[in-house]
Amino acid sequence: MPEPESTVVAPSVVSLAAVPGYDDFPLLLSRLREAMQDLGGMEAFVQPGQRVLLKANLVAPTRPEQAVTTHPAVLRAVIRLVQEAGGIACVGDGPGVGDTRTAMAVGGLLAVVQEEGAEMLEFDETAVFENLSNRVGKRLSLCRHLQDCQVLISLPKLKTHVQMAFTGAVKNQFGLIPGSAKGQMHFRFQDRNRLADYLVDINRTARPALAIMDAIVGMEGPGPSGGTPRQIGALIVGSDLPAVDVVACTLIGLDPDANPLNLAARRAGYGTTRLEEIRLAGVPLADLQVHDYKLVQTPANILRILPLPASVLRWLRRQLSPRPSIDHRKCILCRRCTNGCPVNPPAIHPDAPPGQDIDEQTCIRCYCCHEFCPVKAIDLRRSRLDRCLHLNYLANKISRLLGKIVALWR
Ligand code: SF4
Ligand code: SF4
Structure with a gap:
């Protein structure tokens, strides 16, 4: 030990x-x-x-x-x-x-x-x-x-x-x-x-x-x-x-x-x-230092501190998180995404037609499928709500500001 x-x-x-x-x-x-x-x-x-x-x-x-x-x-x-x-x-x-x-x-x-x-x-x-x-x-x-x-x-x-x-x-x-x-x-x-x-x-x-x-x-x-x-x-x-x-x-x-x-x-x-x-x-x-490194837009942390019921927060997080999307022209049907999906039954079905290939209700947005795909056939699409309101960007800014204020209090 x-x-x-x-x-x-x-x-x-x-x-x-x-x-x-x-x-x-x-x-x-x-x-x-x-x-x-x-x-x-x-x-x-x-x-x-x-x-x-x-x-x-x-x-x-x-x-x-x-x-x-x-x-x-x-x-x-x-x-x-x-x-x-x-x-x-x-x-x-x-x-x-x-x-x-x-x-x-x-x-x-x-x-x-x-x-x-x-x-x-x-x-x-x-x-x-x-x-x-x-x-x-x-x-x-x-x-x-x-x-x-x-x-x-x-x-x-x-x-x-x-x-x-x-x-x-x-x-x-x-x-x-x-x-x-x-x-x-x-x-x-x-x-x-x-x-x-x-x-x-x-x-x-x-x-x-x-x-x-x-x-x-x-x-x-x-x-x-x-x-x-x-x-x-x-x-x-x-x-x-x-x-x-x-x-x-x-x-x-x-x-x-x-x-x-x-x-x-x-x-x-x-x-x-x-x-x-x-x-x-x-x-x-x-x-x-590299000044133009391409970073990742991450889901908003602010959701954790909003005074809303857990079910509403879950729904909001789902709306704001990018969703996996299969590019069927690139997909070689290796099924690594399905085998690596932690949800049971898997939330991703590469052999199903577009629109039915991701189970929106059960997908937990862990992005294991994106990580495991050997041919980069899985994109991460920003949600419609996020695209419309740019909430992620705004929420992250507010979240960091609030974090600094809370740190000053402590
Ligand atoms: S994001 Fe996670 S839960 Fe959703 S389909 Fe991919 S591996 Fe499955
Ligand atoms: S891991 Fe990529 S290439 Fe393999 S089945 Fe899934 S989407 Fe297709």
Whole structure:
């Protein structure tokens, strides 16, 4: 079982490395080594003989150039540093689609694991982990390899996310839940703020020691798999995972407080969630900032504070949330969307004609189908009401303003 939860000491250090691409591996390795020095080197996290679980970001079997998964060159560099510190590198993740081996093979990670003498771990078995101080999930079924690995290092990819606005260091631990069970969590936590609380609980239980974020090429637009690769040119390294996400969000021009996971981490007292409390090291943030990154318009948080009955709030949220829509010209009828839909029976039917292919009444707007579709055949359409009134935009502005006022009171 994991050791008791450690407290992150402020100010948290997050180091930024400038890495222009994946092709110059010696450069990538030396920049990562320099960034790690700002945190005391890999030896500060890995002791000789320890098994180190490198939690990659594997959504589905996709090629490295699609920028959905952790790039194999980043994985190779991390494995080298872990092995130099005397650790035993083990690599895995629980992809939403397919099995670990297939996703790693297509993503170029399996070859790296074999060439570097690391170990590949399937995330198909779970064990129960308990943390009574968690807010939502006090007993969690997570990948059982957490029991036989002494160190967990998270290797997220910087991406936008249609449901959560952003996915990075904290969100990456969702993959500690095996594939099919993730859908059940989407069904259980339909409110994204509740889901964010649950994700923070996973982190507080699994206790990743370090995050090394692949932000060399990120994803913009409708991520985490339907967006477009976007050059950023950075590696972001830190042992305080919310702090790593705050820096990553700032890098792409996203207000960190627009990321529900950042707010959930603040509610739980987990890590550092404000930029001014983070000690930045390495390359200045301003040198790597991308000013025209395409972000995601997220559903309005303000609905939570409106004094309306729950049924009305549910209806309003449904009206304001984008709905999935199948482009039947692109669809190859692979049925990944149906198999990945957490609703029972599934709310998506790719073989039905347009208009009958999505069950509007049962669809919970989790966007798993959008995430899993291999050919980007599922668009997210803004609702008619939202288009007419631009309420999302307005509501988010008001929500953030109210959040700042409430923060002043406290
Ligand atoms: S149809 Fe898509 S968005 Fe709707 S519940 Fe199923 S997976 Fe989620
Ligand atoms: S919409 Fe996408 S995931 Fe669903 S069946 Fe068609 S191609 Fe497959």
